[in-house]
Amino acid sequence: MSLAVLRSRALAGMDAPAVNVEVHLANGLPGFTIVGLPDAEVREAKDRVRAALQNSGFTIPPRRITVNLAPADLPKESGRFDLAIALGILAASQQIRTDTLARYEFAGELSLSGELRPVRGALAMSFAMRRQQAGNDGEGGPRAFILPHQNADEAALVSDAAVYPARTLLEVCAHFAQGAGQPRLARHAALPGAAAPEYPDFAEVKGQHTAKRALEVAAAGNHSVLLIGPPGAGKSMLAARFPGLLPPMSDEEALEAAAVQSIAGSFSPQRWRQRPFRNPHHTSSGVALVGGGNLPRPGEVSLAHHGVLFLDELPEFDRRVLEVLREPLESGHITISRAAHQADFPARFQLVAAMNPCPCGWLGHPSGKCRCTPEAAQRYQDRVSGPLLDRIDIQLAVAAMPAERIGAAADGEPSAAIAARVVAAHALQLARQGKPNQRLGPREIERHCRPDAAGERLLRTAMEQLHWSARAYHRVLKVARTVADLAGxxxxxxxxxAEAIQYRRALREQ
Structure with missing residues (x-):
């Protein structure tokens, strides 16, 4: 047989479409050609595969080798097809058995010595394979997945996925050399139950009771937060401990977050079920924040999916970079369009931002060290646009720590005690409306967040005096609903x- 067909998968956003790796050996001058819209990394596979086969003791057939990656209009990237190409050459030249190849899908990059190196997106590929088989695609029943052992943990997160990890090309070939009942490769077991994630504790934060309460409300209702205060007030310390207040991740949330990390190549079994905490530097570009590239990859807003995106020194970010946050803050996803294709990534994160009130940072500090003019302070605050500020639910001033409190013992509640109240309030929201308060739509706000007569009068007065938009009005109602849930x-x-209004502190009032 001079033709072999194996199955692998590409990456397209969060999806992993199937790819047939077709290897044909023809008469003529020896050569090695890869077609099917490969990028540079895929085209270089011929050199990696040739060396890996030779160093593993196999013979390169002295014929014209043509590899087609179908469908031809789907872009192919990375070295994930190396293993399938190498096995296809061996199968087409009858150096390994071919009767069971159709039962498997393959992914893995080859080193020159024949070792298998990890690839991005193993979880997405495993999930897509199981989903396609559940749809009865008619291609011979369920298939197993052979891939590098470093990717086995993430691929096995998909329930019922048959994952067979390997370290070298020789191990994979030996698997097919054995009888059907004695495979050399062992099926990988799923990850054991993850230990409870460990986060920094709120008990370590001295004072700042108002800020702690605001973060408790934000965690309970999934609200975004802006902390405004002088240097050293504890803004970054509070933000770093915020993930410890969030409810435990559900199975679906953990899988979604792990899938995004897998696509980016940053999945770690040690972080399984741990809320992501992303803290990009203020020099980050818009592409780094929301994702992009010729073949789009997820950005920071997607890597923070079901976790926290912390933007420190918010006004120091380029204004055009900050504006790209508007859509994902509202919709919870990001779409990156290119001329020939587009990619969708999830981006349901909680924004926690921090900033100083003026260029020098000391505006309003008891020391009186600020020498900024009112105009300079206003220009600094105006770096955060009104439309973006309007989308941040809680805007809170964080006061400087009094000198007498700095040396005192920590007096805060531990994160576990606060998180217990957050979990109870979150459960109330799920039972009432099936989602956190922050995600309520206009009709749901009307149904679940309508205040009593006194509350309505108070809110209308605040709206008239502070000149709030309709969006701000609705966001205050949702925060108030969360405050009520915490109170039962x-x-x-x-x-x-009244408490929700106090959390809506506009920058221009600092």
């Missing part, structure tokens, strides 16, 4: 509205 109240009262 069925109705939104004036006290809940």
């Amino acid at each position: 109240a069925q109705e939104v009262a004036a006290t809940h509205i």
